Amino acid sequence: MAKRIDVSGLTAYYGSHKAIEDISMTVEPRSVTAFIGPSGCGKSTFLRTLNRMHEVTPGGRVEGKVLLDDENLYGAGVDPVSVRRTVGMVFQRPNPFPTMSIYENVVAGVRLNGGRLRKADLDALVERSLQGANLWKEVKDRLDKPGAGLSGGQQQRLCIARAIAVEPQVLLMDEPCSALDPISTLAIEDLIGELKERFTIVIVTHNMQQAARVSDRTAFFNLAGVGQPGKLVEIDDTQRIFSNPSVQATEDYISGRFG
Numbered sequence: 014m015a016k017r018i019d020v021s022g023l024t025a026y027y028g029s030h031k032a033i034e035d036i037s038m039t040v041e042p043r044s045v046t047a048f049i050g051p052s053g054c055g056k057s058t059f060l061r062t063l064n065r066m067h068e069v070t071p072g073g074r075v076e077g078k079v080l081l082d083d084e085n086l087y088g089a090g091v092d093p094v095s096v097r098r099t100v101g102m103v104f105q106r107p108n109p110f111p112t113m114s115i116y117e118n119v120v121a122g123v124r125l126n127g128g129r130l131r132k133a134d135l136d137a138l139v140e141r142s143l144q145g146a147n148l149w150k151e152v153k154d155r156l157d158k159p160g161a162g163l164s165g166g167q168q169q170r171l172c173i174a175r176a177i178a179v180e181p182q183v184l185l186m187d188e189p190c191s192a193l194d195p196i197s198t199l200a201i202e203d204l205i206g207e208l209k210e211r212f213t214i215v216i217v218t219h220n221m222q223q224a225a226r227v228s229d230r231t232a233f234f235n236l237a238g239v240g241q242p243g244k245l246v247e248i249d250d251t252q253r254i255f256s257n258p259s260v261q262a263t264e265d266y267i268s269g270r271f272g
């Protein structure tokens with residue numbers, strides 16, 4: 014199920030502004046890769062090119078290739094909507110549908126995909142997805158209550174349950190803990206450790222301890238100056254990035270000496 018991501022020569026624009034330039038990297042299936050780097054270096058932009066969400070922004074344009082196993086997501090005839098189904102996304106702010114029940118939030122993606130399941134199958138899917146998101150025990154007696162009634166950390170796990178309910182092959186997370194308290198953050202980090210058994214995971218984080226805790230590989234991005242495009246400086250085993258990176262700029266950033 015989980016797939017390898019193979020990016021080559023990827024450049025992304027907003028109109029005439031080149032936001033990221035010539036990025037190439039491989040992400041192994043069933044692993045967690047963290048993206049770190051200063052604000053504005055293009056981490057979110059790059060993440061959104063991995064499921065064709067970048068082009069939803071007016072002026073958003075991409076050059077280069079993103080292979081999922083052997084299929085180029087930007088190949089002729091590829092349907093961006095089906096790409097977004099295969100490559101799921103969890104955002105910074107938990108965004109459950111506020112008036113929908115917890116149950117309906119979990120099955121929302123499946124319904125959008127036009128899936129027609131019998132009630133018993135939907136029930137099983139809801140339980141399985143909430144179990145998968147470590148939320149089942151906390152909500153099983155109030156599945157009919159609005160998703161908005163949950164705490165921030167629970168809402169984020171509900172969004173993860175909604176994302177995994179459609180059985181994606183890759184999960185992208187853009188600073189999924191930055192709006193959460195430390196306890197909820199740890200719950201999400203534990204969950205990421207479990208989810209990587211089944212999915213290929215990429216997480217953007219501004220928290221270096223978090224990158225060190227949850228990821229197998231870390232990619233450091235940087236930009237040469239204001240208005241310059243962000244670039245991938247290096248990607249390596251997380252342990253190596255945090256102990257003995259190859260590039261001085263990485264060392265400066267992780268040790269807090271970044272200017």
Ligand SMILES: Nc1ncnc2c1ncn2[C@@H]1O[C@H](COP(=O)(O)OP(=O)(O)O)[C@@H](O)[C@H]1O
Nearest residue numbers: 027032050051052053054055056057058059070
């Ligand atoms: N919707 C947008 N329209 C125009 N420029 C954008 C948009 N989103 C981001 N950018 C620009 O792209 C660059 C990278 O931004 P972003 O990917 O958000 O960086 P990061 O996530 O690393 O903070 C920045 O220069 C930012 O101003």
Ligand SMILES: [Mg+2]
Nearest residue numbers: 056057058217
């Ligand atoms: Mg960002």
